[in-house]
Amino acid sequence: MATITCKDFLDRLESWMEGDVHSDSQAHLRNCPHCRSLVEDLKAICGEASNWRADEIEVFGSWEERKRFIRECAARKKQRDC
Numbered sequence: 001m002a003t004i005t006c007k008d009f010l011d012r013l014e015s016w017m018e019g020d021v022h023s024d025s026q027a028h029l030r031n032c033p034h035c036r037s038l039v040e041d042l043k044a045i046c047g048e049a050s051n052w053r054a055d056e057i058e059v060f061g062s063w064e065e066r067k068r069f070i071r072e073c074a075a076r077k078k079q080r081d082c
């Protein structure tokens with residue numbers, strides 16, 4: 001059973017996108033179709049590329065820019081799902 005909430009998952013999304021995937025996040029993703037679709041949508045919305053390899057993320061410039069971009073995407077997605 002997942003021990004983290006959707007909010008926790010979102011909080012960890014930045015490090016997820018950075019390649020630091022927590023086992024907690026993975027467990028949550030398995031049990032939460034909502035976050036699973038969010039991750040899929042994030043990939044589709046935030047990147048023309050189909051994956052988030054570090055060298056491709058570099059197009060966003062600094063990590064601060066990237067984090068802001070990911071947050072905006074996540075917020076957009078959450079609004080849409082409400």
Ligand SMILES: [Zn+2]
Binds near residue numbers: 006009
């Ligand atoms: Zn969730």
